[in-house]
Amino acid sequence: MRRFFEAAARRAAALALVAGLAAAGLPAAAQDAATSWPTRPVTLIVPFVAGGPIDVIARVQAQRLGEILGQTVIVENVGGGGGALGAQRIARGTPDGYTFVMGNVGTHAYHPTLYAKPLYDPVTDFAPVGLTTESARLLVARKTLPIDDLKGFAAYVKANHAAMSFGSGGLGSATHVPCLLVNQAIGATVTHVPYRGAAPAMQDVIGGRIDYMCDSIQTALPQVKEKNVKALAVLAPTRSPILPDVPTATEAGLPGVEANAWNAIFLPKGTPDAIVRKLAAAVAQTLDDPLVRKRLDELGLSIVPPERRGPEVLAAYVKEEIARWAPPIQAAGLKVE
Structure with missing residues (x-):
């Protein structure tokens, strides 16, 4: 009997040793996986339909990002909910680094105030990677609207x-x-017509089915140049170099109406820090690429400077932007049930 218990004790000790060694090896294995990431194609979720402003930006950056990572970057459009459905997919996603989202001011600053029951928490449900670009909104109207400038538009x-x-x-x-x-x-209440993306909304402005919209300057620019729509004001502190003749809203008679938008990359919460850092470095390298910069400049986008690109900066910025946009959203009485 004594021999039985001694043998059992030896077996238990051996099993404990094996378990201990396995547990000790888990962090190293996870670290190895993060270091070798990515070993297969990655997916960049664009939370809007194809052809919209975020989609344009994502596709400009995706090819170069894939070259830097050594894997194909697949751009997948997941529209709906003003970008919330695509962002929600990442908030609930597997934290392995293979799927991330290009979020923006709408998905990560407006959302928690706008929705009565938010689909996610922009602060706690994501691993911030970094800011990428900023752009102004441009107020455009159908070309048949009988006005010529912002003052006439306001009166109309x-x-x-x-x-x-x-x-x-x-x-x-x-x-x-x-x-x-x-x-x-x-000082007016106007009927809002939501679309599944900015591109179909612009098509209806062009077709005269709706009267106006506040589009991204990069996607509105071709329509302005072709005179398909009237550009009335840049909703930014300063004029845009790509549309220097279009005044700011403040210059044109609506002081303080500013709505610069930003774009940023987010991973699911719990993504290993090594992957977050590696993706952040690759995104930053993409933004510094001369060809990418040239294309983004042509679109009227401002590339975020290096000191504003890191994960920590983005984490703090999201909190600031939520606080910034809550008052005007609440003042408008806007709430999505």
Whole structure:
């Protein structure tokens, strides 16, 4: 019997030793996986339909990012909810680094105030990677609207708001809230028509089915140049170098109406820090590439400087932006049930 218990004790000790060695090896294995990441293609979620402003930016950066990472970057469009459905996919995603999202001011600053029941927490449900670009919103109107400038537009909207409509890329999107600021400044309530992306909204402005929208300057630019729409004001502190003749809203008579938008990369929460850092470095390298910079400049985008690109900076910035946008959203009485 004594021999039995001694043998059992030896077996238990051996099993404990094996278990201890396995447990000790887990961090090293996880570290090895993070170091070798990525070993297969990665997916960049664009939370809007193809052809919109975020989609354009993502595709400009994706090819170079893939070259830097040594793997293909697949751009996948997941539209709906003003970008919230695509962002939600990442908030609930597997934290292995193989799927991430290009979020923006709509998905990560407007969302928690706008939604009665938010689909995710922008602060706690993501691993921030870094800011990438910023851009102004441009107020554009259908070309048949009988006005020539922002002053005339404001007067027309006041007189005809009950029969007018404006479009956006979805409730709470970065093309929705800026127009709310415009409407508030004018003092008018106008019917909002949400689309599944900014591109179809712009098509309806061009077709005269809606009256105006506040689009990203990079996607509105071709339509302005072709005179398919009227550019009335840049919703930014300064004029844009790509549309130098278009005044700011403040210059044109609506002081303080500013709605610069930003874009950033987010991974699911719990993603290993080594992967977060590696992706952040690759994204930063992409932004410093001369060809990428040239294309983004042509689109009227401002590339975020190096000191504002890190994960820690983005984490703090998201909190600041949520606090910044909560008052105007609440003042507009906007809430998605």
